[in-house]
Amino acid sequence: MAKKLFTTKEIEILSTNPYVKSVSTKGITYTDEFKQIFITHADNGTPAREIFEGCGFDIEIIGMDRVHSSRDRWRAAYRKNGIDGLQDNRSGNSGRPRVMELTPDERYERLEAENNLLKAEIELLKKIRFAERGMKKIILSAEQKFILIRFVIDKYNLKNMITHLCKSAGVSRSGYYNYYSERAVEQRKLKEKMDEALRDIILKAFRFKNRKKGARQIKMTLAGQFNIVYNLKRIRRIMGKYNIICPIRKANPYKRMMKATQEHRVLPNLLNREFKQDIPYKVLLTDITYLFYGNSQKAYLSTFKDASTNEILAYHVSDRITMDIATDTLIKLKKNRKIKLAKGAFIHSDQGTHYTHPDFQKLVKKYKLGQSMSRRGNCWDNAPQESFFGHFKDEAYIKPCQTLEALKREIKEYMTYYNQYRYQWDLKKMTPVQYRDHLLEAA
Structure with a gap:
């Protein structure tokens, strides 16, 4: 034809x-x-x-x-x-001969082949996850159907049923033979070897500094540390194929304490979510989060984060959530001689009891800093700080720490990694320290 x-x-x-x-x-x-x-x-x-x-x-x-x-x-x-x-004596206008009627044995053989194919398909689908809690089935690809057909043929010795099984499965007979041709098999083997090589390279970035990463982090780490540029879709495909998983945090918001006395004073929101002002050391975000480690032990982490560069400027770890955790962090920030606060620098926080406390507000005034607060119950007003805590809990090895000292060492190592080695998509694929230097040079 x-x-x-x-x-x-x-x-x-x-x-x-x-x-x-x-x-x-x-x-x-x-x-x-x-x-x-x-x-x-x-x-x-x-x-x-x-x-x-x-x-x-x-x-x-x-x-x-x-x-x-x-x-x-x-x-x-x-x-x-x-x-x-x-002369064309065939029925119809198509010129095609009539379909010969099947014998009872042939009909039985075909029905048995279809039944075996259905059994194999059900068996495979049981192993495939169902989307949306079983409401939506995952549709088999042509490649998966070819594998199913080969499985049925080998298991039930149905080599003379290839055409019929392909038709029943909704795939082409030529596609089946092409899939199992010597050339296609070799190409798949070659692709598998290439994917394994890609997997090894991606795992190097995934394990860089012993910190697990998502696809975008891996892409930036490959470019920044290994001078390798891969497409984001390729990285995600390899991660999915080889089950390279970055843990995703579960929502468990920090339960803030109630205000102790009427002396606590809430201040207006001066920031209004204008986090990226491209001025290092001007907008200082702060918050406190809890950390579970060891045998159900609990600690607390307080940080100051530069809103423009995402750099962690100061932090303090304590096993108690007293007023000192906030003031000690502020004191550490002020004592760091490498940090030269910008003109008009101010602290932005939520309305937690530590930040509305008179002692903390007095210390802020003493250091000649402004103070701003999120609106009540609005986590988006301090979103970058909340985002950092989320990534920190995903990537730092908190649970294995058995003592407070071990926890402090892990946090110290992570802060160094975060500031100097963790590339960030929204910082032009730079680390916080690199982006800070970039802004200072441009000023």
Whole structure:
């Protein structure tokens, strides 16, 4: 059969020819009259092309391959059976023979093959996760169906059922043979080797500084530390294929303490979520979070974060959530000589009891800093700080620490990693320290 397929317009043109019995996208059924005309003229030495054109056929549409195949077929039929050999005695206009009826044994064999295929498909689907709590099934790909068919054929010895099984599974027979061809198998093996090499490289970035990372972190670490650039989709594909998982934190918001006395004073929101002001050391975000470690032991972490660069400027760890945890962190911030606060620098926090406390507010004024607070119950007003705590709990090894001292060492190592080695998408794929230096140079 010729490979060329007819378009809708070409079918309409061919259908108007009186010598065409029927036409589809794949072929033409000619009238018996045209076949006889063709043989008569061909015996007189007229070229096949001229005969077709003389009867109103457009060779550009039909193609010479079809003309030559029709010529050879009709000549052979005429030599064998004469004029009767040119007559189309088949039912319908398609020219296709009637489907032979199956014997009871053949029908039983086909039903058994279909049943075995269904059993295998159900068995495979049991192993595949269902999306949305079983409400939506994952649809098998053609590749998975090819594997299923091969499994059924090998298990039940149904080698003569390939065509029927492909039809039942809704895949093409040629696709099945192509999938298991020697060339395709070799290509899959080569691709598997390439994916394994990619996996090893991605794992180096995933384990860099002994901190687990997501796809975007891996992409930036590869570029920043190994001078390797990979597409984000490729990284996610390899992570999914080899089950390289970055833990995702569960929502468990920090339960803030109630205000102890009427002396606590709430201050207005000066920041209004304008976190990125491109001025290092100006907007200082602060908050406190809890940490569970060891054998259900509990500690607390207080930090100051630069809103413009995401750098952690100061932090304090304590096993008690007293007023000192907030004031000690502020004192550490002020004592750090490397930090030169910008003009108009101010602290932004939530309305937690530590930050509304008179002692903390007095210390802020002493250091000549401004103070701003989020609106009550609105976590988005201090979102970057909350985001840091979330990433910190994902990536730091808190639970394995058995003592407070071990916990402090782990936090110290993580803070160094976060500030100097953890690339961030929103910081032009730089680390906080790199981005801080970048802003200072541009100023």
